[in-house]
Amino acid sequence: MLSEVLLVSAPGKVILHGEHAVVHGKVALAVALNLRTFLRLQPHSNGKVDLSLPNIGIKWAWDVARLQLLDTSFLEQGDATTPTPELVEKLKEVAGLPDDCAVTESLAVLAFLYLYLSICRKQRALPSLDIVVWSELPHGAGLGSSAAYSVCLAAALLTVCEEIPNPLKDGDRVNRWTKEDLELINNWAFQGERVIHGNPSGVDNAVSTWGGALRYQQGKISSLKRPPALQILLTNTKVPRNTRTLVAGVRNRLLKFPEIVAPLLTSIDAISLECERVLGEMGEAPAPEQYLVLEELIDMNQHHLNALGVGHASLDQLCQVTRARGLHSKLTGAGGGGCGITLLKPGLEQPEVEATKQALTSCGFDCWETSIGAPGVSIHSATSLDSRVQQALDGL
Ligand code: MEV
16 A cells, blocks of 8 residues: 555536436536646554545544444445445445434545445555545536545545556656546546435546546547637536436436427437537637537527426526626536536627626626636645645645
């Protein structure tokens, strides 16, 4: 087992098109966001496993000796195994979670224990570790914060247990793992996501692992070739919602009205494919007509998502405010509140962008301008920190 401090980060994501439809085997187009989750892992020798999540005020500690004595044969040794509901129930006993534990806290703790026990049980003795995870991503807003959490945990635990090598060489500030290692990280992170979300499609952890811009369908991932550097306005309505419940709601609607809902999913699939085609043609000098197509696709998908039952009054307000300024928006992620994206056309004057941000902020929303296509999971030097990681550490 490695004895050095590991610093890992992974990005959040926005889905351009295909949320919800992707759960039913359709295509999603997703891009990594320039907002990241960070994890610091320090091996220690006090016989404890400590987990701190300062963003949500969580601090947990377990005795390694107690965890070592537990019968964890319910976690099959070897490859990433699917966390069944029975397994999650067993993990709850292991965790010793109080009955009144908040849902977010209990799911974060269960995903951690699942990954720690499954990945580290190959070691002769379970390791004593101090782990802190913090994030620039708002939690529960559809930006893939739970996936970035699972990806960071999987990458750090696999590295400390030497299941994958530490790619950081002397003098590196930051580096990434090989394709094979990223595949392993992604597989384990997907299982962590399953503990948290029940039946996720896997798109969030894939984007967080690989970064850039991806097409995702039924576990098959491919990078978009030369995607244009789109500028978007990201708006957090701050309306809380639960991905698991929203995904279940769409499934129920599909079961209740198959002839109505299945064509909606097929149409969303076609929107994703058309968007992929247009992005592929845009290259470095996009034409105004291509932006017009992207805007039409955004509008159509937003209406479909409303018909699936995952809209919200706050998202309608976002669409109206931006529409009044000639801009087009849709929800991103699970919907029901959370976040939306607005496409910023080239040539839009900065005062107009600022005025739109102001109008959205006065609705009570958080709003920021961002570019898309950030690098996926990365490992940072703990001794020569870049300023962003240093800032994040200072903020702890
Ligand atoms: C959540 O970011 C995206 C959904 O499609 C769920 C999933 O893909 O697991 C709503």
